[in-house]
Amino acid sequence: MINLVLFGPPGAGKGTQSEKLIKKYGFVHISTGDLFRWHTKNDTPLGKRVKEIMNSGALVPDEITIAMLKEELDKNPHAKGFLFDGFPRTVPQAEVLDKFMKDNGTAIHFVIALDVNETELRSRIAKRKLESNRADDEEEKLNKRITEYFTKTVHVLPYYEKQNRLNTVNGIGEIETIFGNICKVIDTK
Ligand code: AMP
Numbered sequence: 501m502i503n504l505v506l507f508g509p510p511g512a513g514k515g516t517q518s519e520k521l522i523k524k525y526g527f528v529h530i531s532t533g534d535l536f537r538w539h540t541k542n543d544t545p546l547g548k549r550v551k552e553i554m555n556s557g558a559l560v561p562d563e564i565t566i567a568m569l570k571e572e573l574d575k576n577p578h579a580k581g582f583l584f585d586g587f588p589r590t591v592p593q594a595e596v597l598d599k600f601m602k603d604n605g606t607a608i609h610f611v612i613a614l615d616v617n618e619t620e621l622r623s624r625i626a627k628r629k630l631e632s633n634r635a636d637d638e639e640e641k642l643n644k645r646i647t648e649y650f651t652k653t654v655h656v657l658p659y660y661e662k663q664n665r666l667n668t669v670n671g672i673g674e675i676e677t678i679f680g681n682i683c684k685v686i687d688t689k
Contacts, residue, residue, distance in 0.1 A: 501606055502689065505584045505597075506682075507656065508614035509649040510642070511625040512671045513678065517614070518585045520679050525686065527583035528576050534586075535568055536560065557644030559652060562592050569593075573600055584608075589653040594660070610689060611660045612682055614671030621646065 506514050506521070515531070522529050536554055539547030546568065550560050559565075569587060576582070588594040601607045616624075625642050660666040667685045671678060 501579075502581045502609050502686070503584070503601060503606060504581075504686070505588070505608055505611040505660075506614070507611050508671060509616060509618075509621055509653070510645045511621040511628065512614040512616045513624075513675070514585050514614065516675060517679060517682060518583055520675075521583055521682065521686075524683065525581065525583075527581050528579040529583050529585060530569065530572055530587065531585040532565055532569060532587040532589075535572060539568075555641065557641035557648065559589055559648050562590055562596075565589075566593060566596050569597070570600065573604075588656055589648075591655050591659050594656050608665065610665045610667055610685070612685055613657060613666060613668045614678070615668050616671040618646065620672055 502525075504527075506518055508514050518529055518531065521527060536547075536550055540551045540554065541547070546564070550564065553560050565587070573582075584597070588597050597608060622642070629638065629642075657666060669678065669681045669685065
């Protein structure tokens with residue numbers, strides 16, 4: 501069983517690469533962004549709680565995010581391996597994820613961080629906004645999301661680096677090339 505985190509700022513290509521990785525390796529995909537979007541779309545009590553926060557581009561508080569993640573893990577006791585996408589985004593989330601994995605006799609084996617600079621990110625998200633109409637891709641919200649990444653989420657990287665679990669892959673270029681480089685990391689583990 502291999503569990504990995506696909507890490508990167510908004511617009512880095514986590515969603516695209518996740519889809520390809522699931523097809524190739526059969527991971528159970530856990531995207532906290534997708535889960536939150538499902539809750540808001542279906543107007544669940546959790547969706548009602550997080551809607552405003554998400555629309556502002558801010559991070560949802562850890563306690564809410566972690567509870568939702570735990571529920572999702574519990575639904576998949578026989579997973580061959582998990583691919584976490586968009587989680588963890590804070591150091592407490594990373595710590596709790598390690599604890600959940602350990603409690604289940606497993607671990608986060610490694611993290612793949614997609615490296616994309618800010619200029620490229622902004623141009624990708626502007627393009628995605630035209631294609632998908634995601635409310636949180638509007639400019640003001642986008643600024644907030646990028647700020648959240650560079651003030652909070654980026655601190656997760658040294659957490660994994662210190663434990664030799666971090667692998668950085670260039671996230672700029674052809675989708676297939678990036679995918680190939682991610683697969684190389686996975687296959688050499
Ligand atoms: P994403 O699609 O991963 O960019 O997530 C969309 C939004 O969901 C984010 O801007 C946050 O508001 C919320 N979100 C997703 N994952 C997390 C997380 N791990 N921690 C806090 N908020 C999250």
